[in-house]
Amino acid sequence: MARSDSGAHLAEGPATATLPSADPVPINSAPSVHLPVTVTDHDGRRVTITDTSRIVALDQYGTYGTTVFALGLGSHLVGRDIATKFPAAQSIPNLVADGTSVNIESVIAVHPTVVLTDASLPSVYGARQQLERSGIPVVVGDPARTVASSSSEIEFVADALGVPEAGQALAARTQSELAQARSLSEGHTDDHNRPRVAFIYARGTGLLILGGPGSGADSLIEAIGAEDAGTAAGLHDAFTSLTSEGLIAAKPDALLMMTDGLKSVGGVDGLEKIPGVVQTPAGAHHRVIDADDGQLLSFGPRTGEVAIALARALYRQQS
Incomplete structure (x- = not known):
């Protein structure tokens, strides 16, 4: 052609x-939280979360930190990655200063009640073992990132944090926006x-x-x-x-x-x-x-x- x-x-x-x-716009400023919750993470492990008052979200893309804010739980985020860089998150400690290596001591120092992470950070599995030995639950997600996986990423985080209804609403909003984006191409392109x-x-x-x-x-x-x-x-x-x-x-x-x-x-x-x-x-x-x-x-x-x-x-x- x-x-x-x-x-x-x-x-x-x-x-x-x-x-x-x-900044990401929260789907709900005060989502209803249902705890405790037990989820199956990307590695097939069953992880139980009893407290989401102090969340650490770490991945290469900033997906998890952004999702925490968009779910209405931004005030609970006490540690982030280098890619979670929007203004509302700037005062939160960056625990992955070089973009790839999790600083275990710094994570423990912020006293998290749950850590969300994935293998987009090469150091994640060594970090998980050390954090779990310290009694901190670690939920490992899927490191793959595509437009098609966006809703599942949202719902994965929402389920782990005990806010499934907010997750479903946020995923629906995202899908509606994607449909709007595709409609903007009409008249400019065809198959x-x-x-x-x-x-x-x-x-x-x-x-x-x-x-x-x-x-x-x-x-x-x-x-x-x-x-x-x-x-x-x-x-x-x-x-x-x-x-x-x-x-x-x-x-x-x-x-x-x-x-x-x-x-x-x-x-x-x-x-x-x-x-x-x-x-x-x-x-x-x-x-x-x-x-x-x-x-x-x-x-x-x-x-x-x-x-x-x-x-x-x-x-x-x-x-």
């Missing part, structure tokens, strides 16, 4: 995908000619990675009626080192980046100096979309909002 017209209905120039609120969007992860020009199947960004791109450029170009891995040849072959109509990543390469002007970028339809038309680092791949209660913001940025729909 020819790709020359796949971006014909897209506006030129860069855009920022902006959410209505910097035979979808715009291609390439997700580029950057930390300076020395670290440039092109997203492919399983990156997480691919499912967001699909959710707004577009096509993930890395997947369409035949990539097999979630992330592949970016080359000019590979990017040109992917023929993206737009580039998607995290805001801090875009800044790290010198903004749109700096990005377009990277070999291969201006040789793509995206580069030729300066179509670069950026989204907040802590929001884009959080996959949970903000997934619907993120998808709406991305769709509006790509198709230039007004809020």
Whole structure:
């Protein structure tokens, strides 16, 4: 299928995908809590939680911390990860300072009554053993993150914290937002000619990675009626080192980046100096979309909002 017209209905120039609120909006300011509760975690272990007054939520994406706030339990969160970075969480201790290693001593020091975590943090299993020896219940979730898993992630956290009704309502709100995001593509795309969007992860020009199947960004791109450029170009891995040849072959109509990543390469002007970028339809038309680092791949209660913001940025729909 020819790709020359796949971006014909897209506006030129860069855009920022902006959410209505910097903080997640609680589905209920005072959810009804039912404890004790026993849940089966991702490892098949039965874990009983009797107290959710002091919650620690740790994963690579900020999913669990965001969900705790969106369920209306933000005041119970006493420890977070580096990706849970929205304003309302900034005063809460970051217990994963390097983004991957759980600081056991710091976790114990905040006296948690329950810890939510998953294997997106490589140190999680060693941490779990030490925390459980200290009498702290640890609930381990599924580390996979996609748009399709967002509702199950929400309900997993809600069930573990004894607020299943709030979880169901939050999942329903998220699904409604995802439907709204998909509707924004109407008139701009169809099954035979979808715009291609390439997700580029950057930390300076020395670290440039092109997203492919399983990156997480691919499912967001699909959710707004577009096509993930890395997947369409035949990539097999979630992330592949970016080359000019590979990017040109992917023929993206737009580039998607995290805001801090875009800044790290010198903004749109700096990005377009990277070999291969201006040789793509995206580069030729300066179509670069950026989204907040802590929001884009959080996959949970903000997934619907993120998808709406991305769709509006790509198709230039007004809020």
